[in-house]
Amino acid sequence: xxxxxxxxxxxxxxxxxxxxxxxxxxxxxxxxxxxxxxxxxxxxxxxxxxxxxxxxxxxxxxxxxxxxxxxxxxxxxxxxxxxxxxxxxxxxxxxxxxxxxxxxxxxxxxxxxxxxxxxxxxxxxxxxxxxxxxxxxxxxxxxxxxxxxxxxxxxxxxxxxxxxxxxxxxxxxxxxxxxxxxxxxxxxxxxxxxxxxxxxxxxxxxxxxxxxxxxxxxxxxxxxxxxxxxxxxxxxxxxxxxxxxxxxxxxxxxxxxxxxxxxxxxxxxxxxxxxxxxxxxxxxxxxxxxxxxxxxxxxxxxxxxxxxxxxxxxxxxxxxxxxxxxxxxxxxxxxxxxxxxxxxxxxxxxxxxxxxxx
Amino acid sequence: xxxxxxxxxxxxxxxxxxxxxxxxxxxxxxxxxxxxxxxxxxxxxxxxxxxxxxxxxxxxxxxxxxxxxxxxxxxxxxxxxxxxxxxxxxxxxxxxxxxxxxxxxxxxxxxxxxxxxxxxxxxxxxxxxxxxxxxxxxxxxxxxxxxxxxxxxxxxxxxxxxxxxxxxxxxxxxxxxxxxxxxxxxxxxxxxxxxxxxxxxxxxxxxxxxxxxxxxxxxxxxxxxxxxxxxxxxxxxxxxxxxxxxxxxxxxxxxxxxxxxxxxxxxxxxxxxxxxxxxxxxxxxxxxxxxxxxxxxxxxxxxxxxxxxxxxxxxxxxxxxxxxxxxxxxxxxxxxxxxxxxxxxxxxxxxxxxxxxx
DNA sequence: GAGTTTCGTTAATACGTATTAGAACCTTGA
DNA sequence: TCAAGGTTCTAATACGTATTAACGAAACTC
Numbered sequence: 001x002x003x004x005x006x007x008x009x010x011x012x013x014x015x016x017x018x019x020x021x022x023x024x025x026x027x028x029x030x031x032x033x034x035x036x037x038x039x040x041x042x043x044x045x046x047x048x049x050x051x052x053x054x055x056x057x058x059x060x061x062x063x064x065x066x067x068x069x070x071x072x073x074x075x076x077x078x079x080x081x082x083x084x085x086x087x088x089x090x091x092x093x094x095x096x097x098x099x100x101x102x103x104x105x106x107x108x109x110x111x112x113x114x115x116x117x118x119x120x121x122x123x124x125x126x127x128x129x130x131x132x133x134x135x136x137x138x139x140x141x142x143x144x145x146x147x148x149x150x151x152x153x154x155x156x157x158x159x160x161x162x163x164x165x166x167x168x169x170x171x172x173x174x175x176x177x178x179x180x181x182x183x184x185x186x187x188x189x190x191x192x193x194x195x196x197x198x199x200x201x202x203x204x205x206x207x208x209x210x211x212x213x214x215x216x217x218x219x220x221x222x223x224x225x226x227x228x229x230x231x232x233x234x235x236x237x238x239x240x241x242x243x244x245x246x247x248x249x250x251x252x253x254x255x256x257x258x259x260x261x262x263x264x265x266x267x268x269x270x271x272x273x274x275x276x277x278x279x280x281x282x283x284x285x286x287x288x289x290x291x292x293x294x295x296x297x298x299x300x301x302x303x304x305x306x307x308x309x310x311x312x313x314x315x316x317x318x319x320x321x322x323x324x325x326x327x328x329x330x331x332x333x334x335x336x337x338x339x340x341x342x343x344x345x346x347x348x349x350x351x352x353x354x355x356x357x358x
Numbered sequence: 359x360x361x362x363x364x365x366x367x368x369x370x371x372x373x374x375x376x377x378x379x380x381x382x383x384x385x386x387x388x389x390x391x392x393x394x395x396x397x398x399x400x401x402x403x404x405x406x407x408x409x410x411x412x413x414x415x416x417x418x419x420x421x422x423x424x425x426x427x428x429x430x431x432x433x434x435x436x437x438x439x440x441x442x443x444x445x446x447x448x449x450x451x452x453x454x455x456x457x458x459x460x461x462x463x464x465x466x467x468x469x470x471x472x473x474x475x476x477x478x479x480x481x482x483x484x485x486x487x488x489x490x491x492x493x494x495x496x497x498x499x500x501x502x503x504x505x506x507x508x509x510x511x512x513x514x515x516x517x518x519x520x521x522x523x524x525x526x527x528x529x530x531x532x533x534x535x536x537x538x539x540x541x542x543x544x545x546x547x548x549x550x551x552x553x554x555x556x557x558x559x560x561x562x563x564x565x566x567x568x569x570x571x572x573x574x575x576x577x578x579x580x581x582x583x584x585x586x587x588x589x590x591x592x593x594x595x596x597x598x599x600x601x602x603x604x605x606x607x608x609x610x611x612x613x614x615x616x617x618x619x620x621x622x623x624x625x626x627x628x629x630x631x632x633x634x635x636x637x638x639x640x641x642x643x644x645x646x647x648x649x650x651x652x653x654x655x656x657x658x659x660x661x662x663x664x665x666x667x668x669x670x671x672x673x674x675x676x677x678x679x680x681x682x683x684x685x686x687x688x689x690x691x692x693x694x695x696x697x698x699x700x701x702x703x704x705x706x707x708x709x710x711x712x713x714x715x716x
Numbered sequence: 717g718a719g720t721t722t723c724g725t726t727a728a729t730a731c732g733t734a735t736t737a738g739a740a741c742c743t744t745g746a
Numbered sequence: 747t748c749a750a751g752g753t754t755c756t757a758a759t760a761c762g763t764a765t766t767a768a769c770g771a772a773a774c775t776c
Contacts, residue, residue, distance in 0.1 A: 374731095374732055374733085376732080386732090386733080387734085387735085389733095390732095390733060390734060390735085391734090391735095393733095394733085394734075421732085421733075422731090422733075424732080425731070425732035425733045425734090426733060426734080427733095428731085428732080428733075428734095429732075429733040429734045429735085430733080430734065430735095
């Protein structure tokens with residue numbers, strides 16, 4: 001690729017501090033001092049300052065983020081690195097609200113966002129250490145995605161580069177902002193028990209992410225607390241025939257199903273379709289609770305336009321909080337709580353009712 | 359702020375090329391040549407090369423991406439500036455597929471994206487000239503959003519800053535990648551006429567964007583070509599009572615309605631609701647065509663799960679193509695077609711049928 | 717009026733890598 | 747023996763900004 005800074009022909013080269021210096025009749029150092037805000041002990045004549053500012057304005061100067069960064073300063077840019085595609089192609093892009101929150105808070109804090117792309121490409125591999133290292137052009141970086149290579153993250157920790165993970169992590173020393181899936185999931189089980197359900201099944205996908213493990217732990221904890229039967233509680237959906245599963249459950253006297261909500265939402269949509277195919281209605285024949293309401297699925301519950309019962313994942317707030325935490329880390333603040341779990345809002349919804357009496 | 363590069367106390371400084379050079383007993387230049395792969399005309403002794411590689415391996419060298427970018431005069435960063443919020447909060451974020459396309463192509467081309475939020479740091483509005491000028495931190499920039507302040511754009515053109523608008527623009531000298539709404543809309547009218555419709559109405563929102571104007575022009579052109587009645591063809595929805603409108607249309611013998619699809623999709627959803635309230639079915643009682651199928655509205659057509667008839671806006675491809683065009687502009691290529699209109703895919707759909715015979 | 721402080725500015729350098737223009741040495745051919 | 751050419755490497759510099767040390771001039775002290 002041709003150099004950006006030597007555009008052939010018409011296009012003017014982008015102005016740098018030395019250009020301003022020439023126009024204003026001062027040195028590059030002075031320009032830097034004026035634009036950067038004087039360091040302690042430095043003072044500049046008001047008139048000189050104004051001349052520099054005018055020249056900068058006239059030339060349309062904007063600092064080069066890379067050079068600024070190399071000279072070791074902050075450039076008001078936060079990185080955003082996703083281990084899956086940042087903008088997923090399928091409709092159920094469950095991460096979208098996180099982006100909204102990140103953008104909101106970044107804008108409010110006067111930070112721009114650098115979206116690091118290519119993290120999902122097969123060629124370099126998502127966790128390619130060299131790929132992750134790019135994030136250093138930013139002052140700090142947010143990471144998200146369910147599956148994360150540990151090696152590059154460890155490197156960043158060693159180097160002392162400020163970053164925050166969106167979603168709970170097991171590795172020590174990794175700052176994160178996550179959701180308290182354990183409590184929220186236990187709460188869902190408690191509400192099912194309170195509604196009278198004694199035989200409940202938990203449908204989750206085959207997944208190793210912490211977010212999945214936390215939900216399962218919460219469900220099991222809630223089941224124990226409710227004293228209900230827990231044998232065979234958990235079922236994974238890899239290749240399962242959901243229609244057969246549903247029949248078996250009903251035959252066994254299962255009155256409620258808890259479904260994990262993941263990126264794809266495959267388990268939920270699959271089960272919903274099975275319920276409709278069986279000619280059943282929810283919550284009349286079967287109560288349904290969802291752990292983390294799917295973003296696009298409002299009013300899509302089988303057999304009506306009800307909102308799913310369960311809880312809401314505070315994705316937007318996670319995004320916002322992650323930005324705030326990252327900025328404090330960048331600022332080098334002491335005593336910041338670097339591992340945070342946000343509470344999930346319970347959703348009463350319309351897909352859970354008392355079990356039908358035979 | 360603490361420097362990232364001086365990890366306090368024990369942590370050893372990251373090795374750089376000069377460290378390798380010292381260990382291997384060569385110059386920094388040689389290290390760079392070895393690690394980067396020799397440039398044309400350069401040759402290195404196999405033995406030297408190996409010594410350097412060994413030293414690099416032993417020291418755990420990883421190139422500093424910031425320095426690399428500064429030295430190669432290529433930040434590999436494209437800007438993305440939206441005149442509305444980059445990540446709209448509401449569900450019908452019709453721009454989303456554009457983002458998908460932009461990210462895909464940027465990743466494929468090894469470019470990162472800088473997202474500008476409009477109101478940054480200065481706290482000024484989205485269209486503020488000072489705000490727009492900030493995009494110059496990137497090598498080039500993509501713009502999108504229906505309503506655009508012209509002044510800052512003109513300024514960028516003057517300065518020769520490479521940028522591409524996503525969506526057609528009227529201003530001369532503004533490179534863009536848009537969709538050919540005129541042809542596509544005319545095509546929809548032609549298909550309606552071919553299906554036997556003689557009395558058609560066009561419902562659009564009150565809007566000044568080129569995308570709206572193009573659709574109207576296409577509809578009118580298509581109507582003329584079909585020789586149908588065009589009097590009172592166009593109706594705008596600002597505050598209109600859609601139920602009354604619908605009644606009138608049916609009384610007049612209107613058999614098909616063409617609806618413009620915009621950001622909000624208000625016209626379409628409003629009309630759909632009116633049709634359902636009137637107890638009518640589509641396409642039995644009224645054919646419905648949409649100019650640019652709404653992203654989230656698949657299977658939401660009134661009275662059934664049909665796909666809307668009309669055309670698809672190739673948003674993803676627009677995003678990809680815009681990135682490609684921008685990179686060619688940045689490279690200073692000559693003879694690039696800088697104003698492109700992409701064809702829209704016709705969608706047969708299920709909401710258009712032959713008019714009902716009385 | 718010599719010494720000290722303060723003010724306003726700049727020269728020099730650092731950051732880590734890429735690239736260009738040779739230097740030093742060796743081989744070859746006449 | 748000398749010029750021509752090739753091979754292997756390095757010195758110097760560029761990239762654009764931040765920072766430190768220092769300098770000249772003016773203002774103050776005694």
